[in-house]
Amino acid sequence: MADVSLAAVTKRFGDTVAVDDLSLDIADGAFMTLLGPTGAGKTTALRLVAGLEKPDGGRIVIGRRDVTSLPPAARDVAFVFQQYSLYPHLSVFDNLAFPLRAPARRLPENEIKARVSEVAALLRIDSKLGNRATKLSGGEMQRVAIGRALVRRPAIYLMDEPLSSLDAKLRADLRLELKRIQAELGATLLYVTHDQVEAMTMATTIGVIDAGRIVQIGSPREIYERPASLYVAARLGQPSINIVPRHLLPDIPAPSGAETIGARAETLRVQRNSGEGARGRVTWIEHLGDQNHLHIELDRHELVALVNPDADFAVGDQVGVGFVNPLFFDRNGVRLVR
C-alpha cells in the first residue's frame, strides 16, 4: 500500500475536457471516493491512475514513484470494472488466479492456490471455485470481480462503480463487506460512484467531482454538513436539500450576499397552527414506514420535510416551518459562512 497523488492532471478527448487540472492526494490506507454524476470525469480519472489512459498534462505518482508514462502493468494497481469483469472462458478459480499467473508476477502454483482460497473465503465464494464464471449470479460475479483485485496486494485498488449493476439488497450487503475488507486489509482504495449512499457509508474521504474538476474534498460528514457549494449540497442527502430564495424568508438572520437558503429535510421543524417560522400548506404526504415525507408549499416553492410518522398531519393543513442551522449560498452558489 502507498500514497497516491495526482498533480494537475488533464485529459482531453477531442474537444471535450474529461479531466480538468485535477489534483488529488490519497493517503496510505484511505478509502477515497470520487462522487459525481455520469460524465463528470470520475471514470477517466480512475483510468488515468490505472494507466489505461495517457494524461495530456500533469503527473501521477504512486508510492513516490512517478508512473505518468508507465504502462498499466508496471504501476502496481488493481482495477475492478463496473461490468465485464470476469473472463467467461475461465472457471472462477482461474479468474481469481489470472492476475497471479501474469508473466510479470509468476507465483508458484501452490501459493496461487493459497491466496485464491484465502480471498474466496473472505468473499464467501469458496464453494463456487469450480464453477464457470458465466454460471454465477450477479452478486457472485461481482464478488469474484472484487476478489480478482484482492488476490493481489497492489499499491492501490481502483474500483469503478463495482456495485452499480446489482440490486439494492445485494448492494447494501456488499457495501458493508467491502468496507469491512478494506479496513481489515488496511487497503488504499480509490472508488468511483454516482451513488451518494455508497460514498457516505464507505469512504473515509469523498471528492465531489463536476465537469472534470474536484469541487470539494472532505470527510463524508464535512461534505454533508458543510458543502462548499449548492452543487455539492444537492448531490448529497435523500430527499435532496430544500432550496429557497432568501427573500421568501426575511426573518432568518443571514450573512450579507446570501441569495439562496438551503435546508435539509431533517432540519425543518414543522408545527401545525404555529405562529413560528414561515407559513406553508401541506400538499402531499409520503409514508415510508419509519418516517414520513411532508411536502409543503411555501409561496409556490415546494419543501420536503422529514417528520415522525406519529405526527398526524393531513393534506391541506396550514403549518409553520422553522429552519434549524440553514445553509446560505451567494449568487454563484458558493456557500457563505456566517
Next chain:
Amino acid sequence: MSATTAHSIVEASPRAKTVAGAIVILYALITILPLLWICATAFKSQSDAISYPPKLLFTPTLEGFVDLFTVQTRQPPDFIAKLPPAKSWYEKLARERGMVIAGPSPVVGRFVNSLIVGFGSTILATLLGTLAAYGFSRFRVPLADDLLFFILSTRMMPPIAVAVPIYLMYRWLNLYDTQIGLILLYSAVNVSLAVWLLKGFIDEIPREYEEAALVDGYTRLQAFRKVVLPQAATGIAATAIFCLIFSWNEYAFALLLTSANAQTMPPFIPFIIGEGGQNWPAVAAATTLFLTPIVFVTILLRKHLLRGITFGAVRR
C-alpha cells in the same frame, strides 16, 4: 423458459415448430440428394452407373476407386491370361474388366496439394485476418474506414478479371505451378473476408477484458492471446470454414496457374472423365474423396459455426 403459452410471441407453438422442422428436413434432403447420389455412384460398377432407370439397389464395388488411384491399359484376354496371377485384390478387380494396372495415378499428389493449399491458405488468411481485425477494432488506425473499404473492394470484381496479369506475374516470380503460389493467392482473396468477419466478432468482445489483463500485469500481446483469442474462437472457427471452403473449391485459378506439380483436386477431377470413355464411378470416387475433409472439418467445428454465424455476422 419452461412455461409456454399457446400464443406466446417469443416461443413458437408446437405446430409451427413441426412445420418449420418439416421445411428444414425437406430442404436438407433436397440439398443432400446429389451428394448421396455421387457417393452411391462411387461404389457402383460402370454399367450400374449408367443404367436407366437408375439403380437404387446395387452390388457395391470398389472399381471406381481402383480406377481413380491407378493408371490402366486395356489388353486382350489372351494377354491377360498369360500374365502371372494377380498379386492384389485391386489388380484382380482390374483384370476382370480386361484392364491391366500400369501404375499409380497422380490423384494422391493432387489430393495432398489440395490439403496443403487449402489448409495452408486458410491458416494464413485467418491468422493475418485476426491480427488485422484486432488492430482495426482496438487501435486508432489512420484512415481506418478507407482501409477497410479498400480491403473489401478487392472482392468487388470477379477474380478472373485479373487472371491474365496474375498469370504473367506468377511466371515472372517463378510462382507458377507452385503450392506457395496458390496459397498466397487464396490467402489474399480470403484475408479481406477474414478481416471483415473477424472485426465484427472482436468488436463484440468488451475492451474491459483486455484492460483488466493489462492492469493485472500482462502485455498487450499476452492479453490478446489469453483473453481475446479464446473469446474470438467461435468467430475464428466460422471464418476459417469460409476460407477453407473457398480455397478448397477454387477452380479457375487452380486450372490457370498449375499443371504437373501443384495441381489441386478441382481441375484434376474433370480431367478423369477424358481418360478412356466416361468413367463416372471414378469421377464420383474422386468427388467423394474430395468432399470428405471439408465435411469432416465442418462437423468438427459445427458447434462454433452455429453460434458464430448467428452471433458475429449479424450485428446487433
